[in-house]
Amino acid sequence: MYEFNYQKASSADAAAQALGSAEDGKVMAGGMTLIPTLKQRLASPSDVIDLAGAGMVGISRSGDTLVIGAMTTHGAVAGSSEVQSAIPALAYLAGTIGDPAVRARGTIGGSIANNDPAADYPSAVVALNATVKTTKREIAADDFFTGMFDTALEEDEIITEVHFPIPKKAGYAKFKNPASRYPMAGSFVAETADGIRVAIIGAGPGVFRVKDYEDALSSNFSKDAIKDGVVSADGLNSDIHGSADYRAHLCTVMTRRAIDAVG
CATH class of the missing domain: 3.30.465.10 (Uridine Diphospho-n-acetylenolpyruvylglucosamine Reductase; domain 3)
Structure with missing residues (x-):
């Protein structure tokens, strides 16, 4: 771990001020990512601003x-x-x-x-x-x-x-990597005031919506409305744990399970 200045903020505004004043500051909330990153020397911030005493709980x-x-x-x-x-x-x-x-x-x-x-x-x-x-x-x-x-x-x-x-109804399902527990694909389905929204995580480089799923569910809110092959494998993650094609398939499976889990 590299040397850094530790600051404990008393409020969100104080934390923001300290962050803005630091040469290369990092904010720490729970520390679940930052602390391992510091221990592995993958980051060397000038300051770490701890939010533990800054409120924002509830x-x-x-x-x-x-x-x-x-x-x-x-x-x-x-x-x-x-x-x-x-x-x-x-x-x-x-x-x-x-x-x-x-x-x-x-x-x-x-x-x-x-x-x-x-x-x-x-x-x-x-x-x-x-x-x-x-x-x-x-x-x-x-x-x-x-x-x-x-x-x-x-x-x-x-x-x-x-x-x-607060939505009219919503459901979530994910497929975990058995070793890391991180989702290889997860789907959150919600019927909101503005319509159906479906968001996928884990399968790609970031969260993304699937309009084809949303359109299908707007007409028929049933897992039978969700068909495989809708999500393209292009740009999805591919590694030793699963190919992009596999993750594309998981998007469909997890969305269907999320619909089953709707409450």
Whole structure:
């Protein structure tokens, strides 16, 4: 691990100010990605700004919207009666992330900001058409995730809350790599106020929507409406764990399972 300056922020605004003042600062939420990266000397930031004491924790319902603070852990989301009642699929998704240790420390804001291609939360953010609130602005789900490990966040911008419109119904399913537990493909299906939205994670370099699935389900919300071969293998991940063609097939299988899981 390289030497760095450690700062513990007292608020989101203080963290953003410290980040903007640092030569090459990094924000730490739960530390599930940053700490291993530092230990392996894959990053050498000048400063690490810890959000552990900055607040941004909590879950509340405001009308037809579920508001989750950025520093709320996966375990808290999974165990929340508010989430279980409003968006059961989101509670289920959170409960499948990693293992108990990861769910106890990892945060929704940290996961979204990191935007790992195999992270679960981006599928829910996109499928539910959520809004990501930051220290500077509000960002629509379709504009937030811009590429592999890349988002629309500016260098001194920090996520404070995620606002999830409560859908009419939603479901989530994923196929885990048995060794790493990261999803090789996952699908979040939601019927929102604006129509059907389907978001896939794990199969490609980032989260993506499948319009053909959305159109088919708009006419017939049934797994029988989802046919194989809709998702092209072009651009999907291919490695020792599975080819791009295999992952394309998993997109269909997981979407059909997500429909079965709709609640």
